[in-house]
Amino acid sequence: MLGINDPWILGVYLLSVLSALLCVAYGLANWNRGGEKEANEIREEVSWEKGETSMEEKELGL
């Protein structure tokens, strides 16, 4: 196959290509996984949520 008779060399030729494809598949499958928010983004969200809650409370007259 592919003009290479030694199975060790044919094998490693294919393994090299397959390992690069593994990297591609892994990258695509996990493209959006593992994202982390910045500490300041988290703080902003928390203060926004607090603001929302207090507004709601005022609104409802609690």
Added chain:
Amino acid sequence: MDIILLNIIILVYILAVGYLGYRGWRETRDSADYMVAGRKIHPYVMAMSYGATFISTSAIVGFGGTAGLFGMGLLWLTFLNIFVGIFIAFVVFGKRTRRMGHNLSAMTFPELLARRFESRFIQYFGGLVIFLGMPMYASVVLIGAARFIETTLAIDFDLALMLFSVIIAAYVVLGGLKGVMYTDALQATIMFVGMAFLLVMTYSHLGGIAPAHQALTGMANLVPANLASMGHLGWTAMPAFGSAWWWTLVSTLVLGVGIGVLAMPQLVVRFMTVKSSREINRAVLVGGIFILMMTGVAFVVGALSNVYFVQNEGVIAIAAASGNSDSIIPVYINAAMPEWFVYIFMLTLLAAAMSTLSSQFHAQGTAIGRDVYETLVGMRGGRSIPITRIGIIIAVVVAVILGYVLPPSIIAPGTAIFFGLCAAAFLPMYACALFWRRATRAGAIAGMVAGTFASLFWLVFVHQKEAIALGIAKMILGRDVLIASMPWPVVDPIVVALPVSLVVTVAVSLATKPPAADHVEKCFEGID
């Protein structure tokens, strides 16, 4: 070849590099920016920078030439470069390194290990191993690049060495890791384009993938007798099991270079430059393809150059290159490729050398500045950038001086020495730091010291390539190597030093008191 056109192309390239270095400088405000690129690097830049640092000119020209001499067995190195050097390194080691580096606010590889094991000794000893071990590796790359500039641009060697060093020093000193990584990304892109063209043109020139390989397989009877006696069975066959070349291929290339890469400080620090695991996931995709296009292409083309030379000149590649395997790739490019490609390929090699050197200088600068000097004088905060800058300038000056004064026989094994040292000194401790909560400070220190000295001992007294070049064994023992019987003189130090270091790290850790639970918790926060 049009020297003026080539000089113009290179000038444009240098200007682009200068601009990216300037951007790095403009965006550097604090030491985190300078040492870990502010921990907010784009995944493409991170992956390309990792790849370009990983792959030097010698990986393409030197190892490509070795493939021209010995054949496609070298592809085992490509496979490990991708599977271990990218996939395992990024997914298994990289994500934890990033998280732990962030938890401990570490800015260099020795600092990460030192803070994990709460030991200042680890930081300055590690810094010293890097600062003392890396200059020879750096000067190998530097001399290669200066020779290349001398022959292609018709610039005097000494002037080329100085000019080249000053240009790199300028953007590394000013731009810090941001400058290094931005320029790396440009250089890696150039390298990718150059190698992609080389692959396509070689296969199309030789009639396609299978016919090209078939022709090479059919040439096994042309292997010279001296190579056949080393175990060479043809360019598309593994060397004879247990032969000298088999041992060199398996132990030095596959284990030494293939696995040693996991603990290279200038690569590990890249993981600490991204914001989250998501960036690492994305970088895996880019890195895997990039490395395949670098060493994969270099080794396949190197081996296939034999077909070209036999068909066109009636001799095998090593004969066409007058017996010097380092010349196989350049001679092949000049003979078989169109002239416009020769320009692209020269730029590719220049980019490969610059990207590797810039990261080496940066790693050495942080090692001597932050890891050794600041740790020993007990200084923290504020002045890290100027101290590291001075460290980088010292590293550049040392590499240039080594380039001028050391004979090639000493410089050539520099890369192997550094790879072996890093693997033995750092890899077991690094793996335990990330994966074994029970590992202790005493275990880490004992393993690092044992690995360093086992590796140095093997290099000086047993592994014949370095032992003969260094001449210390001859001076003390009166003979070239301690054990002359095969296979020991060709067994790479990593095969011995790495297990020694690992066993010592584990045994001493188990024999000493476990580390404080709250510290371990802090290190592993956010790590499953």
